[in-house]
Amino acid sequence: MTPDAFERLRERLAHVDEDQGWFFAQVAEQVSEQRKALGLSQKEMAELTGTTQSAIARLESGGRPPRIDTLLRIAEALDCELIVELRPRTKRGEPK
Numbered sequence: 898m899t900p901d902a903f904e905r906l907r908e909r910l911a912h913v914d915e916d917q918g919w920f921f922a923q924v925a926e927q928v929s930e931q932r933k934a935l936g937l938s939q940k941e942m943a944e945l946t947g948t949t950q951s952a953i954a955r956l957e958s959g960g961r962p963p964r965i966d967t968l969l970r971i972a973e974a975l976d977c978e979l980i981v982e983l984r985p986r987t988k989r990g991e992p993k
Contacts, residue, residue, distance in 0.1 A: 921962045929957040931975045945974035 932942050932953075939953040946953075947970060955961045956971075963971070965981070972979035 922959045924963065924968070925957050925959045928971055928975070931977060932957075935975060937974075942971070942974060946970040 932939070937945075938950075939957070940950040943950045943953045946967070948967065952967075956963050956967075968979055
């Protein structure tokens with residue numbers, strides 16, 4: 898790997914945590930809002946999804962990124978679709 902290619906990869910990886918933090922915060926907010934809209938407590942949600950109240954609290958606070966199988970169970974409990982999508986990235990400087 899050339900030094901330039903290595904540096905570009907290093908810069909890209911440095912931003913992964915920032916991007917994931919934003920993404921998981923959005924997921925946590927949606928879960929919390931939908932749970933409240935259905936009138937479910939965190940304990941009730943945990944029982945429906947086969948986890949603990951503390952796990953739901955951690956997810957909703959953004960304390961820990963959820964696993965995809967957990968998100969699928971949560972979506973089912975909330976009567977929601979879980980949509981995961983991959984989109985090609987735009988190059989820096991190009992309009993999105």
